[in-house]
Amino acid sequence: MSNRAVVLFSGGLDSTTTLAIAVRERGSECHALTIDYGQRHRAEIRAAKRLARKYGAREHRVLHVPLDRIGGSALTDSALPIPRAGTRGIPITYVPARNTIFLAVALGWAETLDAKEIFIGVNAVDYSGYPDCRPEFIRSFADLAACATKTGVEGRPIRIEAPLINWSKAEIIQKGRDLGIDYADTVSCYAANASGVACGVCDACCIRRQGFLDAGIPDPTRYVS
Amino acid sequence: MSNRAVVLFSGGLDSTTTLAIAVRERGSECHALTIDYGQRHRAEIRAAKRLARKYGAREHRVLHVPLDRIGGSALTDSALPIPRAGTRGIPITYVPARNTIFLAVALGWAETLDAKEIFIGVNAVDYSGYPDCRPEFIRSFADLAACATKTGVEGRPIRIEAPLINWSKAEIIQKGRDLGIDYADTVSCYAANASGVACGVCDACCIRRQGFLDAGIPDPTRYVS
Numbered sequence: 001m002s003n004r005a006v007v008l009f010s011g012g013l014d015s016t017t018t019l020a021i022a023v024r025e026r027g028s029e030c031h032a033l034t035i036d037y038g039q040r041h042r043a044e045i046r047a048a049k050r051l052a053r054k055y056g057a058r059e060h061r062v063l064h065v066p067l068d069r070i071g072g073s074a075l076t077d078s079a080l081p082i083p084r085a086g087t088r089g090i091p092i093t094y095v096p097a098r099n100t101i102f103l104a105v106a107l108g109w110a111e112t113l114d115a116k117e118i119f120i121g122v123n124a125v126d127y128s129g130y131p132d133c134r135p136e137f138i139r140s141f142a143d144l145a146a147c148a149t150k151t152g153v154e155g156r157p158i159r160i161e162a163p164l165i166n167w168s169k170a171e172i173i174q175k176g177r178d179l180g181i182d183y184a185d186t187v188s189c190y191a192a193n194a195s196g197v198a199c200g201v202c203d204a205c206c207i208r209r210q211g212f213l214d215a216g217i218p219d220p221t222r223y224v225s
Numbered sequence: 226m227s228n229r230a231v232v233l234f235s236g237g238l239d240s241t242t243t244l245a246i247a248v249r250e251r252g253s254e255c256h257a258l259t260i261d262y263g264q265r266h267r268a269e270i271r272a273a274k275r276l277a278r279k280y281g282a283r284e285h286r287v288l289h290v291p292l293d294r295i296g297g298s299a300l301t302d303s304a305l306p307i308p309r310a311g312t313r314g315i316p317i318t319y320v321p322a323r324n325t326i327f328l329a330v331a332l333g334w335a336e337t338l339d340a341k342e343i344f345i346g347v348n349a350v351d352y353s354g355y356p357d358c359r360p361e362f363i364r365s366f367a368d369l370a371a372c373a374t375k376t377g378v379e380g381r382p383i384r385i386e387a388p389l390i391n392w393s394k395a396e397i398i399q400k401g402r403d404l405g406i407d408y409a410d411t412v413s414c415y416a417a418n419a420s421g422v423a424c425g426v427c428d429a430c431c432i433r434r435q436g437f438l439d440a441g442i443p444d445p446t447r448y449v450s
Binding site: 061063064065066067069070071072090094095096097098099100101103104105107108109110111112131132134136137140141143144145147148149150152153 | 286288289290291292294295296297315319320321322323324325326328329330332333334335336337356357359361362365366368369370372373374375377378
């Protein structure tokens with residue numbers, strides 16, 4: 001029985017923790033996949049390239065899917081400012097159908113690799129309210145994967161694993177520390193500069209900062225403010 | 226109420242008929258989307274560029290999603306020969322998760338455009354047995370779209386329209402002729418040459434040839450053999 005897995009990997013706090021769980025706790029042979037979707041925070045891609053091998057991926061691939069040509073999000077359209085944390089409802093940093101697209105591409109690669117599962121580091125507790133980070137989304141995608149693919153109709157559906165989905169950010173950070181992650185390496189900020197220094201005020205930064213506070217662990221992140 | 230729609234458009238017989246139905250029967254404002262997924266039959270992309278405006282698309286976009294970097298299909302890996310028609314089971318021309326990826330990208334663009342529906346020209350009658358051409362796949366993707374997106378959770382899910390899904394190839398061709406399509410323009414062949422001349426022996430060619438025969442309509446396709 002293969003223990004091969006595709007891990008969606010952005011180089012952020014959540015997906016790095018997910019990779020470490022897949023490699024070190026589950027013993028999976030991990031094939032890390034970063035989607036370069038034209039995000040403004042290019043530091044994320046550079047972090048992913050540094051971290052995939054460091055945390056045990058067998059292989060790392062960066063695939064370009066130019067969602068900036070579609071737009072509709074502050075993460076892909078530089079005409080839209082990145083808001084400070086605290087906006088109500090689903091924020092403008094929502095990227096239409098992003099995790100659907102990410103999982104779809106991961107599904108294609110997983111089937112080609114004959115991988116048994118896909119790991120994704122979504123979280124529905126300390127998060128920005130994105131619809132495609134919720135448990136019902138993951139369940140629905142798993143149903144789709146079972147009927148969309150050759151492996152699925154042959155009775156070997158690829159599983160979708162979202163180990164962080166019900167954890168607080170503090171719990172994620174504690175788990176990562178136990179697994180030996182140096183979070184100074186990871187980039188969460190939506191507006192990180194070219195050196196990976198975080199803005200400190202966007203939603204991603206505020207959730208991350210609060211997570212370290214709640215975990216009682218010193219925050220190694222470099223913030224501008 | 227907007228009548229805007231995204232139409233997945235390959236420049237083949239099915240998607241051209243679907244575009245004509247969306248424009249001429251449904252009165253939709255159609256935004257055609259071609260995914261250049263690194264397919265070997267590049268004539269398809271050239272046909273799509275010629276035909277989108279001709280059959281009434283308001284706009285046409287070609288987005289590059291390099292599935293040839295994933296491989297696993299004779300359509301994206303030139304080391305795998307295109308088989309002649311008649312193989313059993315799901316053929317090697319199956320592209321892992323292709324329609325899931327296409328619909329996911331279409332969903333992102335539809336949400337950005339505030340479109341109400343996505344048209345896709347899949348067909349589960351005279352087809353190659355691909356799992357992601359069946360009605361249950363379309364239903365499952367519609368369920369996913371409703372929970373994956375901002376518009377979905379706000380109670381305005383984007384609909385997935387597959388008007389050809391239960392038609393025979395002959396019925397599709399008859400409908401297209403009634404709507405004024407010149408099928409000489411369209412490219413279905415998996416191994417079409419640079420001028421769009423079809424091989425005549427692959428699965429796509431054989432299904433197409435038989436469709437014209439069954440419809441009693443002269444086949445305008447240029448075949449090598």
